[in-house]
Amino acid sequence: MPSSASTARMLENSEEPVEEDQQQEEKKKKRGFKERLTRFLSRNLLVILTVSGVLVGVGLGMLVRGMNLSKAQMSHFAFPGEMLLRMLKMIILPLVVCSLVSGAASLDTRSLGKLGGIAVAYFLVTTLIASGIGVALAFIIKPGVGAGALNTNSLGLESVSSNKETTDSFLDLARNLFPSNLVAAAFRSVSVSSLLVFFCLIACVPIGAEADGMNILGLVLFAMMFGVALRILGEEGEELIRFFNAFNEATMVLVSWIMWYIPFGIMFLVGSKIVEMEDVVLLVTSLGKYIFASILGHIIHGGIVLPLIYFAFTRKNPFSFLSGLITPFTTAFATCSSSATLPSMIKCVEENNGVDKRISRFILPIGATVNMDGAAIFQCIAAVFIAQLNNTELNAGQIFTILVTATASSVGAAGIPAGGIITIAIILEAIGLPTNDLSLMLAVDWIVDRTTTVVNVEGDALGAGILHHINQLEMKKHQQEVAEELEEVKVESVANVQAEEETSPLVTRQTKVPEGMPEKESLQL
Secondary structure (H helix, E strand, O other): OOHHHHHHHHHHHHHHHHOOOOOOHHHHHHHHHHHHHHHHHHHHOOOHHHHHHHHHHHHHHHHHHHOOOOHHHHHHHHHHHHHHHHHHHHHHHHHHHHHHHHHHHHOOOOHHHHHHHHHHHHHHHHHHHHHHHHHHHHHHHHHOOOOOOOOOOOOOOOOOOOOHHHHHHHHHHHHHHOOOOOOHHEEEEEEEEEEEEEEEEEEEEEEEEEEEEHHHHHHHHHHHHHHHHHHHHHHHHHHHHHHHHHHHHHHHHHHHHOOOOOHHHHHHHHHHHHHHHOOOOHHHHHHHHHHHHHHHHHHHHHHHHHHHHHHHHOOOOHHHHHHHHHHHHHHHHHHHHHHHHHHHHHHHHHHHHHHHHHHHHHHHHHHHHHHHHHHHHHEEEEEHHHHOOOOOOHHHHHHHHHHHHHHHHHHHHOOOOOHHHHHHHHHHHHOOOOOOOEHHHHHHHHHHHHHHHHHHHHHHHHHHHHHHHHHHHHHHHHHHHHHHHHHHHHHHHHHHHHHHHHHOOOOEEEOOOOOOOOOOEEOOO
């Protein structure tokens, strides 16, 4: 019989391997957690830094706000944010032109026409839905009812007026589509101003003039047509297509460098905006219902309508798609510019969501120019708000005019901060309302324009995702058709070979031997 001491020793020896296994498993778990954490941080470092930049910028702005900085000191404080905007604007021109030329040249004419038609239909339908949401919310919330005493003087604002006719505003779209000078289109656009010209009698004559700002609409159309022309040229255009492809890739490398400056620049961009705010409490209390209606419309359209449209087409989770676009959304919120968000949007859509480069670099520049869902919402709310402010009852015809005008004018809206204010003047002129109260919109535009830009770029990104899904389905369908054709060709070839073996004159055949004659060997023909 073994002693009790030996038994205890045996039990201790048997427990040691178990403890060692448990320790190794714990080490593996810790190591696996650290690896996952490291992988998560490395993959989402830019997103974390960008969001942190916004939060730190808010705190920094509130801190500096109490220091009563002079105008010069405020400009120095805003300098890093200004540099970010200048970098992003610098890259817009080569990015838009090169990406559209290479994108249009890489797609065949049939695919280009089909994808372009779907994109235009998507942009128009979503913008019309956005306009409908804006008008509905304005009539439900009624931001202008009871605010009759509110005017530009009560808030210490300067009145803004517009002498441009509605017809001239839409003619400007056609003029900008075909710029007379491509070099000038890089920094100027056409704008018609109505001037009083004395010639015998006083007459209002539209005079064409050039306004500062890139004519992105004309550059987009030219780049698309140029890419199609290079595609049609065939081998002669291959070298130039390769040049634009290389130029485009080099531009994306520059974009990747700029994106690492975004967290630092956004921190000072947001902070400087907070420092520049004057009497925020007065603005919010006076125009709070208008701000609430606009932001609520953006939440409904961006959080419900657009994801539902994406899900209806792709049957995929839209929020997992949007989770890869936090950096461009943060950039849009900070810069209030769809065009400035375009570089980071293209990069994140391709790298995080796997959208085909040919799709993203073709659709996103167009969307940044013509797709303004967020702008359509706040423009419609602003038009109804000003009507209610002036105690004007809108009839069904005027409401329809607001919807159509907001949808159409958003095509030519500039993708820059406060670009939508210009199109509100077009809507007001179309329904016969005064434009003197536009400064009320301008006073709170820096608040509303942030959610506006986020919804604008969200619509562009989801549109690219939908087109990518449709393109993938078309490719699979085409591959199946090719496989079926190959299978049919293979079956036909096998049948032909069998028929040839049965009827070929090269086969051995027996000749009939008359009776009474000896049989001869078969002949080989």
